[in-house]
Amino acid sequence: xxxxxxxxxxxxxxxxxxxxxxxxxxxxxxxxxxxxxxxxxxxxxxxxxxxxxxxxxxxxxxxxxxxxxxxxxxxxxxxxxxxxxxxxxxxxxxxxxxxxxxxxxxxxxxxxxxxxxxxxxxxxxxxxxxxxxxxxxxxxxxxxxxxxxxxxxxxxxxxxxxxxxxxxxxxxxxxxxxxxxxxxxxxxxxxxxxxxxxxxxxxxxxxxxxxxxxxxxxxxxxxxxxxxxxxx
Amino acid sequence: xxxxxxxxxxxxxxxxxxxxxxxxxxxxxxxxxxxxxxxxxxxxxxxxxxxxxxxxxxxxxxxxxxxxxxxxxxxxxxxxxxxxxxxxxxxxxxxxxxxxxxxxxxxxxxxxxxxxxxxxxxxxxxxxxxxxxxxxxxxxxxxxxxxxxxxxxxxxxxxxxxxxxxxxxxxxxxxxxxxxxxxxxxxxxxxxxxxxxxxxxxxxxxxxxxxxxxxxxxxxxxxxxxxxxxxxxxxxxxxxxxxxxxx
Numbered sequence: 001x002x003x004x005x006x007x008x009x010x011x012x013x014x015x016x017x018x019x020x021x022x023x024x025x026x027x028x029x030x031x032x033x034x035x036x037x038x039x040x041x042x043x044x045x046x047x048x049x050x051x052x053x054x055x056x057x058x059x060x061x062x063x064x065x066x067x068x069x070x071x072x073x074x075x076x077x078x079x080x081x082x083x084x085x086x087x088x089x090x091x092x093x094x095x096x097x098x099x100x101x102x103x104x105x106x107x108x109x110x111x112x113x114x115x116x117x118x119x120x121x122x123x124x125x126x127x128x129x130x131x132x133x134x135x136x137x138x139x140x141x142x143x144x145x146x147x148x149x150x151x152x153x154x155x156x157x158x159x160x161x162x163x164x165x166x167x168x169x170x171x172x173x174x175x176x177x178x179x180x181x182x183x184x185x186x187x188x189x190x191x192x193x194x195x196x197x198x199x200x201x202x203x204x205x206x207x208x209x210x211x212x213x214x215x216x217x218x219x220x221x222x223x224x225x226x227x228x229x230x231x232x
Numbered sequence: 233x234x235x236x237x238x239x240x241x242x243x244x245x246x247x248x249x250x251x252x253x254x255x256x257x258x259x260x261x262x263x264x265x266x267x268x269x270x271x272x273x274x275x276x277x278x279x280x281x282x283x284x285x286x287x288x289x290x291x292x293x294x295x296x297x298x299x300x301x302x303x304x305x306x307x308x309x310x311x312x313x314x315x316x317x318x319x320x321x322x323x324x325x326x327x328x329x330x331x332x333x334x335x336x337x338x339x340x341x342x343x344x345x346x347x348x349x350x351x352x353x354x355x356x357x358x359x360x361x362x363x364x365x366x367x368x369x370x371x372x373x374x375x376x377x378x379x380x381x382x383x384x385x386x387x388x389x390x391x392x393x394x395x396x397x398x399x400x401x402x403x404x405x406x407x408x409x410x411x412x413x414x415x416x417x418x419x420x421x422x423x424x425x426x427x428x429x430x431x432x433x434x435x436x437x438x439x440x441x442x443x444x445x446x447x448x449x450x451x452x453x454x455x456x457x458x459x460x461x462x463x464x465x466x467x468x469x470x471x472x473x474x475x476x477x478x479x
Contacts, residue, residue, distance in 0.1 A: 068475055123426040130422055134413030144409050147472045148423065151402075154468060155427045162433040162457055 001219065008211055015201075015208040022201040030194040033185055040185070042100040044195055048202035050093035050118075055206060056086025057125065061153035064146030076142035077217035079149055080132070081210055087125050089206070094118050113163035120159050124152040138224075262347040266355025270329065271362065280328050284367050288321040292375060306379055311439035314375065314383075315395070315432060318368060322399055323421050325363045329356065330407040331416065339411075343477055353473040357404045364396045387442035391455070395435030398462045402428050405469040408476045431465070434458040 026044045033040035060082030067075035097115070098108045109115065128148050135141040187195060274280055295313045299305060333339040333356075342352050372392075376383045403424050410420040434454040441451035 120426050120429055127422045127426055130415070131409070131413065131419065134415040134419055136414070140412065143475050143478070144412075147409070147475050151427055151468060151472070154464065155430060158430045158457075158461060158464070159433070162430045162437075162454075162461075 001222075004215075008208075008215070011204075011208050011211065015205050018201045018204055022198045025194045025197060029190065031188060031190055033191075035185065036104060039100055039103050042096050044198040045202070046093060046096040046100060047195070048198045049089045049096065051199060052202045052206040053086045053088075053090035053093055053121075055203070056082045056084075056089060056210075057121065057149075057153055057156070058082075059210075060086060060125075060149045064149040067142055067146045073138065073142055073221070074218075076145060077221065078210075078214055079146060081213035081217060083125050083128055083149060084213060085206060085209055087122065087129075089202075090118060090122055090125075094122070113160060116163050117156065117160040121152075121156050124156060128152060259348060259351055262345075262351040263355045263358070266342070266352060267358045267362070270356070270359030273332070274363070280325055281363060281366060283328070284321045284325045284363065285370060287324055288317050288367055288371050289374065291317045291320050292371070292378070296378075301379065306381065307444065308440070310375075310379075310381065310383075311436050311443055314371070314392075315436050315439065317371060318364065318392075318396065319399065319425075319428075319432065321367050321371075322360075322364050322396075322403060323424065325367075326360055326400070326403040326407040326424075327410070327417050327420050329360055329363070330404075330411045334411040339408075339477070349474050349477060350470055352477075353404065353408075353469065356408075357400055357469075360404055361396060361400045364400055365393075368392055368396065381443075383443075385442050387451070388439055391435055391438045391442060391458070394455075394458050394462055395431060395439075398431035398435070398458065398465055399428050401462070401465045401469050402431070405473060405476060408473070431458065431461050434461065 022044075026041050030041060030044065032038065060079045063075045063079035063082060067073075067079060094115070097118075101110070102108050128145065131148055132141050132145050135144060292313065295301065295316070299309060299313070301309070301313070330339075333342070343349070345352075372383050375381070403420075406423045406427070407420050410416050410423060413419055434457045438451055438454040438458060441454065
């Protein structure tokens with residue numbers, strides 16, 4: 001087995017340091033929001049996790065497309081890594097949002113378009129994993145996985161559009177907000193710094209994990225090959 | 233039932249392959265042959281339609297007790313009940329129609345035929361769609377009769393056609409995928425439902441708009457979205473069917 005690349009080791013350490021700084025900034029550097037109080041601090045990681053979750057699914061669809069073009073199983077492993085990370089981060093996004101919603105909306109959950117879309121997204125990619133589990137032939141698994149990752153990625157935004165026909169109460173902090181949104185606020189410059197820093201840190205974290213996951217996938221692949229060789 | 237594969241090759245398919253000079257005509261002839269094969273097989277066995285129909289009626293029966301469908305509740309939930317019924321019955325049909333192809337190696341036979349793969353896909357889709365329409369054509373009057381509501385609203389019928397198209401288009405593609413997995417029957421609804429949510433949402437919304445006779449201006453957004461999704465999903469399925477059946 002090849003040792004861990006030097007660049008990846010460095011990236012691991014950098015990610016850890018950056019993440020600790022981000023945690024410190026969220027709790028001690030960012031000012032206390034006047035209306036919502038401490039719970040508003042969830043916002044920084046909530047949005048960041050949502051963004052990288054989306055990024056994971058986007059990459060999964062792109063890598064899936066490349067796989068269908070090239071037929072190289074390497075891209076399938078990358079696509080799977082994207083889906084897995086997307087699932088984890090979207091889940092963090094939903095849970096952190098729920099924690100915030102309890103005091104602000106006075107409920108853990110509401111059938112708001114964004115919340116429903118996030119749930120559908122989780123279900124689509126959970127189905128993706130179940131689909132893969134049911135197929136033994138690695139080439140077919142890769143092909144079906146790629147098709148489903150792309151279909152899912154097209155379907156999710158249009159789900160959002162159709163749910164949007166009903167009204168939303170989810171606040172939009174960046175860009176124009178809906179006047180009916182509950183829990184919106186304007187960011188002070190310090191908040192903006194913390195916000196963009198946590199976006200950046202989560203993106204770095206995402207790519208670090210992605211790299212590690214892809215490496216793991218390569219090992220799995222190698223083990224499978226070795227097993228096949230033994231069985232022959 | 234045993235004569236089905238013969239049927240597939242019988243009237244139209246061979247001339248279709250032998251007439252390369254008129255590609256469009258031969259494409260449609262292939263398509264027709266596949267639809268005809270499905271219908272003929274169903275006409276002889278009647279296993280699919282009867283199962284779908286009984287299942288649909290059972291779903292309505294269960295809804296009746298589960299939701300206490302009295303006159304007031306009915307007005308607001310009819311479109312939802314109808315769509316859930318169609319979708320569940322549709323899943324049954326989609327699963328079965330692909331499973332019979334797979335079980336006796338018919339799918340391989342179809343794929344070996346020197347015809348455009350997309351003709352096979354659209355043939356299966358149209359076949360499934362016809363089954364779905366037959367079920368709907370029976371369920372709607374039965375529902376009207378049981379609950380004394382008039383469902384023969386042209387707008388509602390258009391929505392049902394559009395919604396069924398979107399549902400079956402994705403469903404046929406995914407059922408071709410699901411039959412090739414270990415968990416097959418269980419997997420299809422899990423794969424299909426999250427993807428067709430946009431179609432179902434807009435169809436339910438538009439249907440209940442027509443049933444409650446709201447202004448057309450309020451129905452148009454859902455209806456337009458529904459048409460757009462149909463087009464998007466047809467295009468996607470057309471693009472990906474080759475990858476799903478290729479070996």
